[in-house]
Amino acid sequence: MKTSYSIGKPIDRLEGHLKVTGAATYAAEYEVGDLLHGYVVNSTITKGEIIDIDEQAARELPGVIEVFSHNNRSKLPWFDILYADMDAPPGTPFKPLYDENVLYNGQPIALVVAETFETARYAASLIKITYEESKFKTSLLSNLQDSRSPKKGMATVVKPLPPDDKGNFEKAYAAANVNYEGEFNHPPEHHNPLELFATTTVYEGKGKLTVYDKTQGTSNSQLYIANIFGLHYKNVRVIAPFVGGGFGSGLRPQYQLFLCVMASLQLKRNVRVAMDRSQMFTFGHRPPTYQKTKFGASKDGMLTALHHTAIAETSQNEDYNEVVVNWGGMLYPVKNTEFDYKLVSLDVFTPMDMRAPGGSTGMHAIETSMDALSYALNMDPLEFRLLNYSETDESANKPFSSKELKACYQKASEAFGWEQRNPKPRTTKRGQRLVGTGMSSGIWDVIALPGKAKASLNKKGQLKVKSAVTDIGTGTRTIMTQIAADSLGMTLDNVVFEYGDSKMPLAPIQGGSYTTGVIGSAVKAVCEALKKKILKAVKRVEASSFKGATLDDVIFSDNYIKLKKDPNIGFSFQQLVSDNGKKLKASKSNIPNAFKLKKYTRAAHSAAFVEVEVDEQLGTIKVTRAVTAVAAGKIINPKTARSQILGGMIWGIGKALQEETLIDHNLGKYMNTNLGEYHIPVHADINDLEVIFVEEKDDIINELGAKGVGEIGLVSMAPAIANAIYHATGKRINNFPIHFDDLL
Structure with a gap:
């Protein structure tokens, strides 16, 4: 059998069929029971103060659960000391519903939560805001x-x-x-990716949340939620396996994430907040x-x-x-x-x-x-x-x-x-x-940034590699699978790359054209670490043939480890794990050599x-x-x-x-x-x-x-x-x- 080297080959996207058939699930599409829907009310002035929010008509509408604004939001441990997210520039991040001040046109100033999306949207149109406007400047050239x-x-x-x-x-x-x-x-x-920004928050109880978010970094959204709401990182799980385009708009958490999590925590219910197209013009x-x-x-x-x-x-x-x-x-x-x-x-x-x-x-x-x-x-x-x-x-x-x-x-x-x-x-x-x-x-x-990956070989001889990195439509899942397969001399059908989940090894936000180099290098590094464990395991199973062998003395080919001097002597990964009695695992970080670079x-x-x-x-x-x-x-x-x-x-x-x-x-x-x-x-x-x-x-x-x-x-x-x-x-x-x- 010939080794299947996949790096450099024009492999079709592994998730392509799911996307073109509509089987891929995006942030606003997860089936969640007992789900409430939120709709954002945006400011119609550019600068000034909110004098009054008349919510009566909205609250009287059947199906409306709550109307959130700066008047009744929960008191939060706002994270002012450090950056609230991985991509935050110097200064103070925008805080939705923080106070009565309006800082820009389109600023979110209220959230209506109702039993259905249509009810929430209609109720939002019934809210009347009284403002006191201030002078503003929006022209760069002036x-x-x-x-x-x-x-x-x-x-x-x-x-x-x-x-x-x-x-x-x-x-x-x-x-x-x-x-x-x-x-x-x-x-x-404005970025305008096809998928609108949306968040679905599942309230697990006892301060635990599972969040399906439109994001270019699950770890970043996790960091943001935990910091802003004072939660333990391990109690916040952010999932985003499919992202319908980002172009940079998902590098920072957008305000629908904050509003959705806030409403879920305060109501102790599952909540979804999705933007419409016009609202895609109300942030970065x-x-x-x-x-x-x-x-x-x-x-x-x-x-x-x-x-x-x-x-x-x-x-x-x-x-x-x-x-x-x-x-x-x-x-x-x-x-x-x-x-x-x-x-x-x-x-x-x-x-x-x-x-x-x-x-x-x-x-x-x-x-x-x-x-x-x-x-x-x-x-x-x-x-x-x-x-x-x-x-x-x-x-x-x-x-x-x-x-x-x-x-x-x-x-x-x-x-x-x-x-x-x-x-x-x-x-x-x-x-x-x-x-x-x-x-x-x-x-x-x-x-060059640090990144981390984990890898394991199971009893089916299948390699699983994990990283929290997202795939914003660039083919990340496919190329990471190729890198892993090539590193261990495996066929693509025996490799699974799991990603887009903050419970997986930490990954930076996906952007800047660095994901392949950063996470790809981590994937290669963890596979190299796994090679050492495979060699150690095969020495236990077949001590005589592989006694004294180093990595230079073996080859990894066609889902086997073999001796270079005699490729007929070898063990399949499936047989090796089965004989070993447990999975072979490795974890590795890619730390760039800053002095060299x-x-x-x-x-x-x-x-x-x-x-x-x-x-x-x-x-x-x-x-x-x-x-x-x-x-x-x-x-x-x-x-x-x-x-x-x-x-x-x-x-x-x-x-x-x-x-x-x-x-x-x-x-x-x-x-x-x-x-x-x-x-x-x-x-x-x-x-x-x-x-x-x-x-x-x-x-x-x-x-x-x-x-x-x-x-x-x-x-x-x-x-x-x-x-x-x-x-x-x-x-x-x-x-x-x-x-x-x-x-x-």
């Missing part, structure tokens, strides 16, 4: 003068603030032969950001000066920050640099991570500026980037753990046919449509090449084809990885051309809080997309050499589209999304 540096905290360890300035930027910029200065505006965006979002760049180059095309500043929105109570301006110095070797990143506190909910946070914003400004400079130099945009290519991160004076961006350029440009383009803008046409091509680089950090800059890279057609009369824009090449270390499953990159490319189309949350600053309110008016790409918007994975070996980043692919497909796509639109039309539009009226 308040840039109030910008300040972000406060430092735990979040800035993972999201570093800008590097120190180098050289003399002003002198170098003034002396440059060619200059480009640009301003960039990015609007707020990608922050609007204003950027300014100044790039200078010598006449031979070498970058000599690089300035990048960004000013972003945050709330009044927390300092949410992103890595926006750091990327240019990491990508390009420039001796004179100046970076700055500031925040403006506004009367909004705290922004939060949204796929490629900071990267998709910052790379647009950087790569558009690079494109503009290449045209000013009369140099091919790809040639310009290759001329300024570096194998080291000059901003940190460190080598990259690996960097195959040059190969990305080569393979993607060849597949795209870049050399065939007419370099002059507004010269290529198809009928009434102007045709343009553009390209962009992409970069995303590789984050800090010597390197660790990043995934990409290159995107895009063709657009722009109707010369109407200004409508169509992305006709695109190629993205990615260097992200070892690709565990090229099928699920390709889906991730395709998703990022499609999101890039949306970011460049469609996606924005419109806010009326006179009301302080988002106006397009539905999927009819919040535009995202549909099938008709998507044409020929190609993904190429470049071979890249990295022995430094983690045990697997895997960098992750969730974000890297997005960061390079949107700027490539903007650059292609310039090539098609000769107009440089720096504000996203680019609308047809910008081109008329």
